[in-house]
Amino acid sequence: MRVAxxxxxxxxxxxxxxxxxxxxLGSNVVDLIVQLAEDCRAELTNRSDVLAVAAAVPxxxxxxxxxxxxxxxxxxxxxxNLRDELSRRLGVEAFLxxxxxxxxxxxxxxxxxxxxxxxxxxxxxxxxxxxxxINGLPFRGKDGxxxxxxxxxVEPEGVQCGCGGRGCLEQYASATxxxxxxxxDGLMFDTAIDVCxxxxxxxxxxxxxxxxxxxxLGIGLAGLINVLNPEMIVIGGGVAAAWDHFIDIVRKxxxxxxxxxxxxxxxxxxxxxxxxxxxxxAARSALSx
Amino acid sequence: MRVAxxxxxxxxxxxxxxxxxxxxLGSNVVDLIVQLAEDCRAELTNRSDVLAVAAAVPxxxxxxxxxxxxxxxxxxxxxxNLRDELSRRLGVEAFLxxxxxxxxxxxxxxxxxxxxxxxxxxxxxxxxxxxxxINGLPFRGKDGxxxxxxxxxVEPEGVQCGCGGRGCLEQYASATxxxxxxxxDGLMFDTAIDVCxxxxxxxxxxxxxxxxxxxxLGIGLAGLINVLNPEMIVIGGGVAAAWDHFIDIVRKxxxxxxxxxxxxxxxxxxxxxxxxxxxxxAARSALSx
Numbered sequence: 325m326r327v328a329x330x331x332x333x334x335x336x337x338x339x340x341x342x343x344x345x346x347x348x349l350g351s352n353v354v355d356l357i358v359q360l361a362e363d364c365r366a367e368l369t370n371r372s373d374v375l376a377v378a379a380a381v382p383x384x385x386x387x388x389x390x391x392x393x394x395x396x397x398x399x400x401x402x403x404x405n406l407r408d409e410l411s412r413r414l415g416v417e418a419f420l421x422x423x424x425x426x427x428x429x430x431x432x433x434x435x436x437x438x439x440x441x442x443x444x445x446x447x448x449x450x451x452x453x454x455x456x457x458i459n460g461l462p463f464r465g466k467d468g469x470x471x472x473x474x475x476x477x478v479e480p481e482g483v484q485c486g487c488g489g490r491g492c493l494e495q496y497a498s499a500t501x502x503x504x505x506x507x508x509d510g511l512m513f514d515t516a517i518d519v520c521x522x523x524x525x526x527x528x529x530x531x532x533x534x535x536x537x538x539x540x541l542g543i544g545l546a547g548l549i550n551v552l553n554p555e556m557i558v559i560g561g562g563v564a565a566a567w568d569h570f571i572d573i574v575r576k577x578x579x580x581x582x583x584x585x586x587x588x589x590x591x592x593x594x595x596x597x598x599x600x601x602x603x604x605x606a607a608r609s610a611l612s613x
Numbered sequence: 614m615r616v617a618x619x620x621x622x623x624x625x626x627x628x629x630x631x632x633x634x635x636x637x638l639g640s641n642v643v644d645l646i647v648q649l650a651e652d653c654r655a656e657l658t659n660r661s662d663v664l665a666v667a668a669a670v671p672x673x674x675x676x677x678x679x680x681x682x683x684x685x686x687x688x689x690x691x692x693x694n695l696r697d698e699l700s701r702r703l704g705v706e707a708f709l710x711x712x713x714x715x716x717x718x719x720x721x722x723x724x725x726x727x728x729x730x731x732x733x734x735x736x737x738x739x740x741x742x743x744x745x746x747i748n749g750l751p752f753r754g755k756d757g758x759x760x761x762x763x764x765x766x767v768e769p770e771g772v773q774c775g776c777g778g779r780g781c782l783e784q785y786a787s788a789t790x791x792x793x794x795x796x797x798d799g800l801m802f803d804t805a806i807d808v809c810x811x812x813x814x815x816x817x818x819x820x821x822x823x824x825x826x827x828x829x830l831g832i833g834l835a836g837l838i839n840v841l842n843p844e845m846i847v848i849g850g851g852v853a854a855a856w857d858h859f860i861d862i863v864r865k866x867x868x869x870x871x872x873x874x875x876x877x878x879x880x881x882x883x884x885x886x887x888x889x890x891x892x893x894x895a896a897r898s899a900l901s902x
Contacts, residue, residue, distance in 0.1 A: 384874060393874070442755060454840070458747055465842025466731060467874040476836035477870060479769060480828075489835065489870035539769075546778065547765040547836065551743070553754025581766060581778035585673060585682070585756040 325353075326599065327360040329368055330607035334434045336600065338367035350400040358413045365414075377410050378419040378610035380426035380602035382453075385468050390420060396486065397450065419610035422464070423602050424471055427560060427595070428455025429462050430605030435596040436558045443556040444548060445595070446473055448541075448563035452494040455605075456552075462609065474498070476544045496540035499563050505533045520566040531569060538570030542577025549582040549590050560595025567594055614642075615888065616649040618657055619896035623723045625889065627656035639689040647702045654703075666699050667708040667899035669715035669891035671742075674757050679709060685775065686739065708899035711753070712891050713760055716849060716884070717744025718751050719894030724885040725847045732845040733837060734884065735762055737830075737852035741783040744894075745841070751898065763787070765833045785829035788852050794822045809855040820858060827859030831866025838871040838879050849884025856883055 325344045329337040340360040345352055357379070365371045383401065384394040390407025411418035421429070428437075428445035437443040441460045447453040452474030456463040464470050474494035475487050482491025483501075495501050499516035506512075506519045509529050513519050522530035545557055559567075571592070579587050595601060614633045618626040629649040634641055646668070654660045672690065673682040679696025700707035710718070717726075717734035726732040730749045736742040741763030745752040753759050763783035764776050771780025772790075784790050788805035795801075795808045798818050802808050811819035834846055848856075860881070868876050884890060 384872075394872075456840075458752065463747065463841075465875065466844055467842050467878055469872055469875045470840065470842040472839040472872060472875075475839040475870070475872065476765075477767070477832050480767065480832055487870075487872060492870075543766050543769055548840065550761040550764040551745070551759065551837065551840070552752075553756050553759040555755055581764070581776075581781075583673075583758055583761060583764065583776060586754065586758045586761075589756055 325356065325360065326603060327357070327364050328600075328603050329364045329374065330604060332611060334604055334607075336603075338364045340364050344398065348400055350402075350404045353398070353401055354404065354406065354409050354413075357410065361410075361414055374414075374416055376417045376419060376610045377414050378421065378606035379406060379410060380421050380423040380606040381406065382423045383420075385420045385422060387464070387468055390418070392420075417610075419606070419613060421462075421606045421609045422455070422468060422471070424453030425455035425462050425464060426603075426605035426609060427453070427597075427601040428457050428471070428558070428605065429608050430597050430601035430603070431558045431560070431595055432457045432460075432605075433608045434604055435601060436593050437556045440555045442552065442554045443558060444471075444473065444552065444554050445558045445560065445601075446545075447595075448497055448499065448559065448561035450498060450500055452498045453561075458552075473544060473548060476547060478540045478543045493540060493544040497537050497544070497563065499561075502533060502537055502563060502566075505536060506530060509533060516563050517565065520563075520569065523566065523569045534566050534569035535573055537563075537566075538573030539577055541570065542574040543581065545574060545592070546578045546581035546587075549578060549586045553586040554590055556591045556593060558593055558595050560598070560601060564594055614645065614649065615892060616646070616653050617889070617892050618653045618663065619893060621900060623893055623896070625892075627653045629653050633687065637689055639691075639693045642687070642690055643693065643695065643698050643702075646699065650699075650703055663703075663705055665706045665708060665899045666703050667710065667895035668695060668699060669710050669712040669895040670695065671712045674709045674711060676753070676757055679707070681709075706899075708895070708902060710751075710895045710898045711744070711757060711760075713742030714744035714751050714753060715892075715894035715898060716742070716886075716890040717746050717760070717847070717894065718897050719886050719890035719892070720847045720849070720884055721746045721894075722897045723893055724890060725882050726845045729844045731841065731843045732847060733760075733762065733841065733843050734847045734849065734890075735834075736884075737786055737788065737848065737850035739787060739789055741787045742850075747841075762833060762837060765836060767829045767832045782829060782833040786826050786833070786852065788850075791822060791826055791852060791855075794825060795819060798822060805852050806854065809852075809858065812855065812858045823855050823858035824862050826852075826855075827862030828866055830859065831863040832870065834863060834881070835867045835870035835876075838867060838875045842875040843879055845880045845882060847882055847884050849887070849890060853883055
């Protein structure tokens, strides 16, 4: 859990972080967020410089009420009105943004896709998230769920997904999926980073895992490119570290499966802001509101 | 090829139509469009009432120049500056719109999705086309190619598609695909309507074709729903006539494969404007510009 004091120009003036407590109550998690935010504020010369608090949350957000609806990876916050809680306890206006949408906003503000009208940010982490920038603005959809590119089907009869579907992109391109596919092929690693290291060291099985991952990612992105004709797709998250092991296959699938004009238009690039994309995007989202 | 004189409220004041000439030169096709438009104008009480001409074309359009770039089904018009030609020869300002986008605009103006902010129009015809309405406006993408939902992959190793990809939705949900799948299963019909009639008459093989078609369509739409969280998906084109034979399976795939909130949000309905959707949408597009 990371908090920062962000200036209007995107400067990070102070930072604080802590492990998300496992098995905690929602109120404990909120307490911790508030504590980290207070720590950040305390480091500023003038604590009244803080205009607002903005949170990037791995959740579906009820935009009207500020209630968090669905957090598969942080269930204890389901039903919590994080917007009201943060505003009340920190004494400033509060804003919420979905974490993947926040990352897309951050990259569009100060990162790889800065200034572009139409871009998609794909985060290859524990799961596969996504955020859309359309006509220069974040596109959230009526329920705030737009951008779930991790649940595009790339294998109709494929691996069962936690979402209820089968063969979702997330089952082939997330860190979890990379580790699972490596194990299926006999490489008993604990993390996607291990698989990446093995591929870098010339292990053919590990390389094969990333070829399969890249093929699935390319199939998913090719569909997005045909539907949205974006100028850029920005890829971030931990698995992006394996870039050289999958990007050629991603591009090959896109060139094969997408129409020529949008395939030639789209730049597929690595995210530039790392873990700060979400923090910066949430701040930008609050500033623009 | 259909032409109509459209009022600002969407009233169709006069109509003309002709078969698209096979194997004609581009100039012959343009001559025919101009002739049909003149016929429509001649029927009006006052020919100076015509403010502009708008064309819905099965093409990628260079929005800046007005040149038609890619018309797989009408190659003779490739490279033609239809906007300048129509404007010059009819003596009014001319506007071009991709046919699938025009249908989406038409349905959003006076049809099934009227007044909604976020909708997708899918046309199941010879191919599978699509048009997007986002935040109440047509979304065309930087190259004007956005909305190509027919080229979302629903079967990675599936049937080779004319676009260069494999297993595109178009290969399972177009009229061409329905006829092909029926033939593969031993039903030697010439048209998708024949297959539909057979299904209606209780033919199990024909019903099976539409179940497969519905499953593929549902897989493609489920991804769109996860990515765009639309309020409505409008389905038109000739194959929509087989609605009762595929819609239950489409909905089942969507409920299984899409996130709950957007799956419950989206209404999947039949188009209301039939063949007029494109004409009305092109007119609306011109009026709004």
